[in-house]
Amino acid sequence: xxxxxxxxxxxxxxxxxxxxxxxxxxxxxxxxxxxxxxxxxxxxxxxxxxxxxxxxxxxxxxxxxxxxxxxxxxxxxxxxxxxxxxxxxxxxxxxxxxxxxxxxxxxxxxxxxxxxxxxxxxxxxxxxxxxxxxxxxxxxxxxxxxxxxxxxxxxxxxxxxxxxxxxxxxxxxxxxxxxxxxxxxxxxxxxxxxxxxxxxxxxxxxxxxxxxxxxxxxxxxxxxxxxxxxxxxxxxxxxxxxxxxxxxxxxxxxxxxxxxxxxxxxxxxxxxxxxxxxxxxxxxxxxxxxxxxxxxxxxxxxxxxxxxxxxxxxxxxxxxxxxxxxxxxxxxxxxxxxxxxxxxxxxxxxxxxxxxxxxxxxxxxxxxxxxxxxxxxxxxxxxxxxxxxxxxxxxxxxxxxxxxxxxxxx
Amino acid sequence: xxxxxxxxxxxxxxxxxxxxxxxxxxxxxxxxxxxxxxxxxxxxxxxxxxxxxxxxxxxxxxxxxxxxxxxxxxxxxxxxxxxxxxxxxxxxxxxxxxxxxxxxxxxxxxxxxxxxxxxxxxxxxxxxxxxxxxxxxxxxxxxxxxxxxxxxxxxxxxxxxxxxxxxxxxxxxxxxxxxxxxxxxxxxxxxxxxxxxxxxxxxxxxxxxxxxxxxxxxxxxxxxxxxxxxxxxxxxxxxxxxxxxxxxxxxxxxxxxxxxxx
Numbered sequence: 001x002x003x004x005x006x007x008x009x010x011x012x013x014x015x016x017x018x019x020x021x022x023x024x025x026x027x028x029x030x031x032x033x034x035x036x037x038x039x040x041x042x043x044x045x046x047x048x049x050x051x052x053x054x055x056x057x058x059x060x061x062x063x064x065x066x067x068x069x070x071x072x073x074x075x076x077x078x079x080x081x082x083x084x085x086x087x088x089x090x091x092x093x094x095x096x097x098x099x100x101x102x103x104x105x106x107x108x109x110x111x112x113x114x115x116x117x118x119x120x121x122x123x124x125x126x127x128x129x130x131x132x133x134x135x136x137x138x139x140x141x142x143x144x145x146x147x148x149x150x151x152x153x154x155x156x157x158x159x160x161x162x163x164x165x166x167x168x169x170x171x172x173x174x175x176x177x178x179x180x181x182x183x184x185x186x187x188x189x190x191x192x193x194x195x196x197x198x199x200x201x202x203x204x205x206x207x208x209x210x211x212x213x214x215x216x217x218x219x220x221x222x223x224x225x226x227x228x229x230x231x232x233x234x235x236x237x238x239x240x241x242x243x244x245x246x247x248x249x250x251x252x253x254x255x256x257x258x259x260x261x262x263x264x265x266x267x268x269x270x271x272x273x274x275x276x277x278x279x280x281x282x283x284x285x286x287x288x289x290x291x292x293x294x295x296x297x298x299x300x301x302x303x304x305x306x307x308x309x310x311x312x313x314x315x316x317x318x319x320x321x322x323x324x325x326x327x328x329x330x331x332x333x334x335x336x337x338x339x340x341x342x343x344x345x346x347x348x349x350x351x352x353x354x355x356x357x358x359x360x361x362x363x364x365x366x367x368x369x370x371x372x373x374x375x376x377x378x379x380x381x382x383x384x385x386x387x388x389x390x391x392x393x394x395x396x397x398x399x400x401x402x403x404x405x406x407x408x409x410x
Numbered sequence: 411x412x413x414x415x416x417x418x419x420x421x422x423x424x425x426x427x428x429x430x431x432x433x434x435x436x437x438x439x440x441x442x443x444x445x446x447x448x449x450x451x452x453x454x455x456x457x458x459x460x461x462x463x464x465x466x467x468x469x470x471x472x473x474x475x476x477x478x479x480x481x482x483x484x485x486x487x488x489x490x491x492x493x494x495x496x497x498x499x500x501x502x503x504x505x506x507x508x509x510x511x512x513x514x515x516x517x518x519x520x521x522x523x524x525x526x527x528x529x530x531x532x533x534x535x536x537x538x539x540x541x542x543x544x545x546x547x548x549x550x551x552x553x554x555x556x557x558x559x560x561x562x563x564x565x566x567x568x569x570x571x572x573x574x575x576x577x578x579x580x581x582x583x584x585x586x587x588x589x590x591x592x593x594x595x596x597x598x599x600x601x602x603x604x605x606x607x608x609x610x611x612x613x614x615x616x617x618x619x620x621x622x623x624x625x626x627x628x629x630x631x632x633x634x635x636x637x638x639x640x641x642x643x644x645x646x647x648x649x650x651x652x653x654x655x656x657x658x659x660x661x662x663x664x665x666x667x668x669x670x671x672x
Contacts, residue, residue, distance in 0.1 A: 268531050275530030275541070276523050283506050283517045290504035293461060295492035295521025295584055304527060402562045403512050403545055 013065045021057035028053055071390060110259060114252040122255050126323060128363040129258035130316050135343040135355040136265045137312025142341070143350035143398075144278060145305030146285030147197070148205040151212025153336035155310040157219065158185045159317020160327045164232040165225070174238045178318045185314025189307035197302040200288075212337055219329040231328030238322050254323050261319070265312060266352055272308070273350075274401060281305050342380065346387055348394025357395055413474060414439045414588050414620050415460070420469035422452075422459050422644075429455040430466075431644035437588070437637075439476055442614055442621045444631045446655075447641040448664055453624045454501055456641070457592055461498050462488040475587050476618070493521045497586030499577040501593045501624070507566040511557055511576055514565050515548040518583025548583060555579040555609070571602040575609070582613070589613070591623040595630050603630055610634060632656070640664065 032053055035044040092098045114122045134156060141149045159181035166172040166180065196207050219226045226232070237250035238257060245253060272278045283291040284301050292298050321327050339362060347358025366376065387394070413436040422430040430452045437443050445453050459466045465485045474480040475495050483491050492498075497518075506514050523544060529537040552558045555575050560568055565576060574594060581589060594610075595603045607630055613619050625631050631638065632652045640648040640655060642664040648655060655661055 271533055272527075272530050275533075275537070276520060276525045276544075277527055277530050279509075279513060279517055280520055282509060282513075283520075286506040286508060287504050289463065289488075290500065290506065291517070292488040293463075293492060293498055293500075293504075294517050294580065295489045296517070297487070297489045308527065400510065400564075402510070 008066065010066075010069070013062060013069070016065055017058050017061040020061035021054045024057035025050055025053050067390065114255055119248055119251055123251055123323075124364060124367045126251070126255045126258050127367070128360050129255075129262050130320055130323070131340065131343060131359040131363050132262050132356055133258070133265050133312055133316040134340045135347065135359045136262075136269050136352065137309045137316070138340050139309075139344050139350065139352075139355055140269065140272065140281075140312070141305050141309035142344055144273065144281040144285070145302060145309075146281075147302060147305060148201065148208075149306075149309070150205050150209035150334070150337050150341065151215075152208075152309075152313060152340050153332040153334070154212040154215040155185045155189060155313035156317045156320065156336065156340075157215060157327075157329070157332035158188050158310075159314035160321040160332070161219065161226065161232075161317075162314065163318040163321045164235050164327045167235055168232055174236065174318070174322050178315065181318035182311045182314040185317065186307045186311040188314075189310030190303060193303045193306040197299065197306060209334065209337075212332075212334065216329050216332055219332075226329070229329060231326060231330075233326040235321050235325045235327070237325060238319075251323075254319065258319060261315060269352060277301075277304060342384065346384070346394060348396045348398055350398040351394060351396050354394045354396035354398070361395075413437060413472075414476070415622065416472040416474070416480075417460070418470045418472075420456070420459060420471065421467050422455055422464055423467045429644055430459065430641075432469075433641065433644075433646045434469075435639050435646065435649065437620060437622055439620055440614065440618065441636050442610065442623070442634050443637040443639065444635040445622070445624045445639045445641065446626070446628075446631055451641045451664075452644040453641060454592055455644075457498065457590055457624060460491075461496055461590060462486050462491040473588070489521065492584050492586075495585065495587040496590060497581035497584045497588070498590040499574075499581050499592055499594060501596065503573050503577060505565040505573060505576055505580070508564060510562050511565055511568065512545070512548055512552065512561045514576060514580050515551050515583045516544050518551075518580040519544045519547060520584075522585055551579050551583050554613075555582070571598050574598065574602075574606075578609070578613075582617070586619065588620045588622060591621065591625075593624055593626065595625055595627045598627075600629075603627060606630070607634055 029050070032049045033046050035046060036042075037044055092102075113125065134152070138149065138152050141147050141152075162181040162184045163172075163174065163177035166177050172180075192208075192211050196204065196211065199207055220229055222228070237245075238253050239245075240249075240253055280291070280296045280301050281304070283294065283296060284298055288298055291301075320331075324331075343358040343362050344355060345358075346361070347356070348354025372379065415437040417436065418434050420430055420433045421428065433456060445456065447453050455464065458464045460471055460483075462483070462485075469484070470482060471484050472480050472482050473494060473496065481494070483494065483496075486494075506517060509517070523540055525537045525540055549558065549561065552561055555578060557572060557576060557579060560572060560576075565573065568576060574597075578589075578591065578594065581591075591610075595606055598606065610621055610623075611634070614621055621634075623631075623634075635652055638648075638650065638652060638655045639646060640658070640661050642660075647660045647664060648658045650658070
């Protein structure tokens with residue numbers, strides 16, 4: 001009997017894997033095998049490494065191809081486990097007896113979190129929540145509007161520096177800076193958007209990336225105002241009606257502010273999606289020419305998405321500045337934009353629960369696995385490649401809403 | 411009757427290529443007219459000029475919505491022209507593939523709604539009412555076109571003929587007085603074409619529409635049109651009733667080529 005593609009052992013796959021292992025060993029030969037001892041001018045041949053690479057390459061490639069074949073075989077077939085799970089989820093969700101207690105428990109855990117865990121955990125969770133807001137904001141631009149934006153950290157910086165500068169020069173309070181940060185990011189979004197949004201796709205990505213870097217470099221070099229690479233420090237944490245909260249209290253307050261902000265963001269994004277504006281953005285993402293022929297002003301829609309998304313980065317930036325009490329240009333580099341983009345892509349473009357999950361995975365896993373900090377980028381890359389191949393819609397793909405219309409006479 | 415669409419000396423150049431050359435024509439209210447011509451004659455370019463996708467090199471395009479004043483629409487953006495009441499479909503179907511059928515039609519209502527960002531976020535009573543209304547209206551349009559069974563299907567999953575009809579439904583949702591159909595019967599079988607002919611006639615009568623269509627299917631063109639315009643190499647070479655066009659020597663030559671005496 002001819003072995004099927006989905007069988008574990010397959011001669012063809014073994015051959016491919018062998019070739020792969022050979023290729024890998026050739027490519028890595030110079031760095032992994034040859035080592036020059038510069039003192040004695042001798043070459044050390046590390047054949048052990050070669051064996052390791054061949055074995056790893058062979059297994060890695062075999063598993064990769066096996067998974068690919070399995071995926072191909074499964075295409076079209078329905079996944080029973082997944083269907084049962086999602087069916088169960090739907091039933092539990094629509095059952096008020098289950099829904100209410102679960103919701104209450106979730107609210108309770110969120111509210112009590114700072115008191116049952118350490119300050120360190122609360123602080124990390126707050127960071128994760130900031131990234132949730134960033135992810136949801138970028139989702140308005142990418143997921144809804146379909147505009148590939150690689151300079152999102154710049155708008156984060158606008159928010160953070162708004163608070164930092166306003167405090168330094170005018171002693172402005174956090175609560176006044178918060179809306180101002182959003183407003184400035186919104187205006188900056190409009191300002192950048194007007195020239196930039198004439199471009200599409202790859203070109204837009206490159207130009208937004210450049211704008212992000214320009215802002216960072218300005219912050220870095222405009223020493224007299226922004227403090228240059230040292231940034232601005234000793235920014236006060238959020239206050240609470242003038243009550244002195246001590247460190248613990250203000251960290252908890254920051255956490256609650258972020259929880260509230262996440263809730264508001266989710267409500268706003270959901271309502272936006274399910275509205276005339278949201279539909280227009282989605283149509284624009286699908287087909288610009290057709291959208292324009294349907295009466296949608298493309299430029300206005302793009303600007304709306306861009307500026308609204310930027311506004312959330314501004315809000316998040318103000319909280320970030322208050323949380324870390326220090327801003328430096330380095331915190332808003334390209335890497336930051338890429339991380340937020342990864343959160344959106346990994347979680348699932350357009351999917352709110354997906355982005356929540358994505359942000360938590362990224363920030364919390366990154367924080368607790370500081371031991372592997374050296375390999376962080378390597379793991380990022382690997383995870384993204386695997387995701388793109390096996391789950392291109394993200395961890396929790398977007399579910400399309402269905403409209404119901406009452407039929408006449410029925 | 412007034413001319414709802416009046417085109418004067420329209421010329422469209424792409425670099426050195428003249429796609430539409432000095433075309434003048436007018437469409438009367440309530441008519442069904444066709445624009446025909448061999449492939450590459452400039453029919454779609456003409457449509458694109460009228461609907462604002464291209465800004466014509468020369469010439470004037472005037473529209474006159476029933477009961478309103480005549481206005482010039484050259485150089486207006488497509489969305490502004492749609493707002494003024496020109497609905498169109500595309501030759502190569504351009505539906506919003508990953509949106510549902512109902513949503514596609516709801517998009518068409520865009521220019522007839524008012525909710526802005528704040529309205530969407532605050533979701534006040536007027537926005538709620540508008541959202542309810544748009545859903546209802548869109549569903550009624552689907553009923554008219556006969557697509558309600560697909561209402562919650564993704565547009566890309568629809569059979570070909572239904573996708574073509576959805577394009578018309580979407581264009582209707584913009585509340586047009588003039589409907590521009592670019593090859594609505596392309597790829598349809600004879601049965602579907604017959605259904606389409608009936609649909610277009612019904613729409614003209616019930617919605618008081620004027621219909622301007624580009625088509626290669628001569629059975630459809632000849633049975634529907636009151637007036638036919640023929641273009642070849644960008645120029646208007648003939649116009650008249652179906653019978654006149656059938657007899658016209660220049661049209662026959664454009665379609666079949668010249669007979670060379672050996």
